Structure formats: structure tokens, C-alpha cells
Amino acid sequence: MATANSTPAQDPLTLLRASIAASRPPIPTSTPDASDATDVATSLSQATHLLFNNDTEHTAVSLSQSTRFISPAAGNKAIDLRSVYFCWQNRDLGAGEYINATQALNSEAGAQGTVTNLVFTERLDLVAWLKGEVGEEESEFIVSADASRATKAGARDAAATAAGGEDVEMRDAGVSDGVARQREEERLREIYKGERRMGDHNTVLRGVKVQDFSGVRKFSAAFHVKSAAAAPAAVQQQLATPALRPSIKPPAPNRRAEPIILLSPSASSLIRMPNAKTFLQEGSYTLPDTTSTTTNLLHLTRLLPSIDPQKPLRFILVDSPDQFRPDYWSRVVAVFTTGQAWQFKNYKWQAPAELFGHVLGVYVGWKGEVLPESVVGWGRGVLSVGLDKGGMRWRDREVVEEVWSGIEGRMKGLGWGREGLR
Template sequence: MASTNGLAPDPLALLRQSIARGALPTASADQDPSIATETTQSLARASYLIFNEDGQHIAIPLTQETRFISPAAGKKGLDLRSVYLCWLNKETSVGEYLAAVSALNEELKGLGKQETVANFVFGEKIDLTAWLAGDVGEEDSEFIRSLDANKASRAETRDAAAIARGDGDVEMRDAGALDDAKAEQERLKVIYASERTMGDRNVALRGAKPQDFSDVRKKYSALFFSKSRHSGQNATGAPGTGLPNANPALRPPVKSTPAGRRPEPIILLSPSASSLLRMPNIKSFLEEGQYAPPEGGSASNILHLTRVLPSITSKPIRFILVDDPSTFRPDYWERLVAVFTTGQTWQFKQYKWTQPAELFSHALGVYVGWKGETIPDSVKGWGRGVMVAQIDKGGQRWRDREVVEEVWRGIEGSMKATGWGKEGKR
């Protein structure tokens, strides 16, 4: 439900419901969707998203804060315009998405608006688009605060304000009787009266006398950023992409995984055109056990699939499949469990581990070729760190299932050997 207990409609829940019905909301410059001249295709000119729920139009301001809490944005809720732009670019490449963010911000500035659109980093974009598409449960997002948490937060804020004013109508949720509630309320008044007012982080760091650190920022900004531009390499020693914030070492730290949530293992594919398994056909191969040529299918650069690995956990494990690691944060490499390769070493130039021997000591290498064809010498030379699987070149597609199960057994064995358990990697 988008609205509960008389609260205002929740924009994220409304958007998720609209996507499930296949009817995206309409951008409008006015709250009244009947004014045809006010509907627009431009998110910069628009001020509202109009949702059609049970025959009623619900107008939500594009500047409204959502329940998506971004560590990169100071752990505050991102606005609806940023969320909607991210969804519209769910299948675009990283460069195209960043260009769309930049173009929308320029358009907003040109219209004299003070709002700006936030850029969702790699992990946040995966989490948001999967949640909106319904690929994960309502309460299973790493970054989206639950509706119950939102209601509790608003209630606590109202109670704190009421106590500060000395009001006597604060709801005591944990009290079992009226006398207990009054006693608890009096105790809270004493606690709040004894609190010391703390300064913000600037006061704590700088003290009473302001200090100017601009010379330090200037010195080290020139040192690190100029090196990055001139060498064209990121922190891992791999060629840079030229995209803003493409260096994983310069990104804000990733939010730690909440208790009870298992980190999602990552599988990297080869971007080579000669690879038999690429983004358009890898999911059907690993999930359905049937090979199809990679010409058709999804053009997305991020895919998800689930698989039960009995020796690790009885619960389904959700895997992330990508073919471009240029936007990886350092901790993502710890979640890498398999690398599909064609035997071409240029594939590893942007990896954390560029040498095959080191790479395949951290993750299983998987070479998939045609049955009866010669295995590349490079693959043979990489030893037991790379498993070889061969699929039938003819029309006997029923044999594909055997190959797929062989690949999953290899991944499962490698994950178990490298410390993966039911709670994740130890």
C-alpha cells in the first residue's frame, strides 16, 4: 500500500506499484493533471509526478524526500526526481547515466531552479532498480528504510518536541498503564533537561578557533587528481574510464550490510564479442540450463539471478552479474566468486588483480567453449584455477543442463573453499 493509517502517500511505494502495473507516472508542472498544457516530458520543467491509483490522481512533488537513504549523500533521503531519473536509466551504461544526470542538472540550473539531481553510485543503483522492479522483497533493500521505521521516526520526533514544550499528551508506547506512562514521561523530562547541547562535526574538529585547511586540500588535490588525469589510471593501476568519480578509492565508503543480510556474490563476464556467454544470454543459460546465441535478449549491463548452493546454505543466494568492473568499489572485489573468460588477458586490465595467477586464486575462472574445439593454450596454462566446460555445437540443447550443473558445482566448491558460508564470506 502506498498510504497507511492516514499518512501521506509514500512516493517509493507508489512508483513500485506503478511499475508493477506497467503504467509509469506522468511528469507535470501542475498538481492538476487535467491541464494538458502542464504535462511535460522534461523532468527539469516538471514539479510533480502524477500517479493514477484506483482512478484517483495523486500528485507528489519531485523535490519530496524519499525513504532511499544514501550514505554517499550524507545518509539523507534522496528526492523523488533523482529516484525517477535513476529508474528511467536502469538499463543504460554508467557513462550514459552520468551524462543524463549532468544534463538534467544543467537544465534545472538554466530554468533558475535550485534543485539538483543526485547520482546513484553502482551499488545504490543496483539496489534501487531491483527493489522498484519487484526483484527483491519490500523489506529487503539495503538502502530503503521501511515504512514502519519511517512512522516510528516521525512519532519519536513528535514526542521529543512535545516533551521539550512540556506537553502532557505524549504517547508512551512501552507503558502498560496510565501511571507508568506518567512516570516515564516525567523521567524523560528530567533526562532532556540534563542534556548538554553538542556542536556539529565542524565545531568538534575545529574547536573554538577556526582553522583554515584550504592549503592542505589544494596541495593534495593537485597531487592525486593531476596524477590520475595524466596517467589515465585508477587506484588499481588499470586504465581510467574518463568518467566522474570512476576511481573506487575516491568514492565514499559503502554502507555496511545490515544484520541478517547476506552480501551478494558477484560474477564477472567477458565483454569479448567472441565469448559464447555474454549479458544477453548468460541468465537463461545459468537459470534455465539452455544455451541460446547472445545476439538477442537483454542489453542490461547488470543482471541478477538466484541459486541454492546446498553445501553453503539452504536459502537461495542472489548473484550479481556484470561485464564491466570500472565502477567497482574496493569491497566489491571481496565478493567476486567467478570470472567467465575466453582466455584473452586484456579482459583483466581493469581488474584489481591483473595477473591471471593472482586473479584465479581469489575467484574461480570459467572457460566455456564449443565441444570438440581446441582449448586455448592460455587457459591450459592457468592451471586448476580455471575450469573448462564445453557445450554441444549442434541442436542437442538438452545436454546444456549437464554443463550448467557442472559450472555451478565448480562455483559452489570455489566459494566454499574461499570461506563463503550462510552469513556470507568469512
């Protein structure tokens, strides 16, 4: 029976990888010369050798023999065969289960036959290498069988410096000629350029789109009703007036305030957030896409000659005043309505007569249809316009100009000028 030696053919890792590929797992034994069934160890903590079998010979390797697997987490320590084989046996365990299994084996073995706890990345690399999923020389932690450890360390240093754009310093490339040395360095640079850089948890959990979850506050208010009734007066006041994080930014110093247009949140409104910008800025009406998700805040620009003939004004479009601060109401210049008074229940001015005394009301309906009685009753404070039904959209521009003419006139009457609201 052959015993372990230092030749590459008897390398413990190579033997274990070959036995796994051949579906002939090694057998833990309590003696290097196992000839009886009683020599087979029932527990890895009691075993002293691994017996590798093939068609022609049997090779026993001591479980305490060091392997070419270097663990940075264990202080760049060469891991013994027992720890490597234990990792392979428990390859399907989670991180917590693996730690518990390691502690249980070490407690059973005492001072002799303990295993080293490998971190998750080391386990992943080792198992993939043993399965043959990575090449012989592709493991991050396994030293090449025909290269010294110093050469491996030099290659790792080359990877770090090449990624930072610095010159690679070879400690022991095995090449004395300067030209060959430079050629080896260039080859390493090309290799490490192809590596995929892994992100940490901060980059993985960050998206490219900022999400606004302020709408959740409206739905959660109903769940606080019962608890608010039993809460102290100070808590009830806080629940009644929750702190808002406005999505409409106050104007910066020395910057003109942006006028605000409120749209109707009603599903029957012809002008809603999905099609408002196309209608008001491009003069083309399209049916609102109710299946798509859209933001609750839009911006558009419009030149109003009587306000500022040189610089277009930037308008803010929203369909709810939930995120308003008190001073935002002075910037509201128009309110689109369908004639339903419930739209104004959260407004500063809830009575339609008072509301349309401060801002312009805009009703957009289909041409030829009868105006709602409520819109008629609100009088001249509401501008009513009609859109053509069907696919003929050539009059949309005319309707949009009429709307903007009404908004411009109301803004001028409210005191809007070149520098903003006076």
C-alpha cells in the first residue's frame, strides 16, 4: 500500500479532487494500513488518515497533513486535510449550521483532530475547486502545485497594483531575463483586467431610481385611528398633524418661485398625471394610461409674455396637496377640476367660491357635452374648455392656448411678475 509523499501525484488536494470526479470518495480510517472493517472511523474526529482507492492502488494520507489551501481568515495558514475534507462533507450547510458543526466536531475531538472554521468565501472557492467547476490554477486560495508560495503572493500583489494602475512588482516570477519579466507582467495585467469586480452591500442595495413612498402615509392613517383615541392629548395632536417631508422644494435664495398647478385625482378627469405634461406643454391630448405607474410630481416650462417675455417659467404639476407647506398655497395658480367638490376637502380653501376667488379653476370636458351643474354654479372663476372626441387632434393646440391664456391672466392679476410673486 502506498503512503503519502510530497510528489504532485500524491498531493492531498489533487487526490481528493480526483476521487470526487471518479465518484470514489475517500474513507476515513484510524490507521494508515487499514485492512479490516474495524479500521474505518465512524467519526472524522477519531480518524487519522484518509484512504484513497483506485483500480491499481490504495493511498493513505494523514488528515493532519497540510494542503495547498491557504486561508487568509486564519492568518494565511495552510489548512490541513481534515479541515478540507470536513468542508467537503458539509458543503450544503448554511453558514450558521457549518459553524455549529465545526464546534461540535472540535468539542468531540478535544485537542486532537480539530478542524479550522473556513469563512463563506473560502468554503465556496474550495468546494467549487473540488467539484472541478474551476480550473486547476483558478482558485484564489489554492497555491499552484508547481509554484512556490512566494510566487503566488507576488501574483496577488500584481493583481492589486494592476487594478490601481500601478506597476507590478514581481517577487519571484521565476524569470531572470528583463524582457521576459516585462512580458510576464503585461500578461498578468491583461488577466486581471478581465476580472469582474464584486460590489459590497452598499452598492448592491442602491438602485438608480429614487423611490417616493410618501403615499403610504395616507393608507396608514386609518390604522392609527383606534390607537389615537386612547392616546394622550399630545400624542393625538402629533398623529393628527404628522410631519411631512415635502417633495416640492422651496425656492433657493434669489431664485424665482415656481408656480403650482393642481390636477384632479379623479379617475374621470380627462387631464391626469400621465397625460398632463403632453397636453399642456406639447399641445396634444392623449388618453391617460391607467396601467402605468407615474410620479406624483411633474415639471414643465412655458413662456408667458405678460409675466416675463424673455425667460420661460417653470411650473410644478401635482394631483394632491398632501405634501404642501402653508406657503405653497400662495404659489398655486390653477386647479383642474371635474366638478366634484370632494376634491377640495384637503385644500386651504375648501369652499369652491372661496377657492376660485384665489386661483383659476379649469374644467376640461368633451366638446358638445353638457357642463356639470356644479361647474356652471361656480361661475366665472372656472374656465371651461372642450376637446374634440375621436382621433382628430388638430384643435388640441387651440384648447391648450386658451387654458394658458386663462392661467396667464389670473397670474398677472395675482401679482406674478418677472421676479416671481410680488
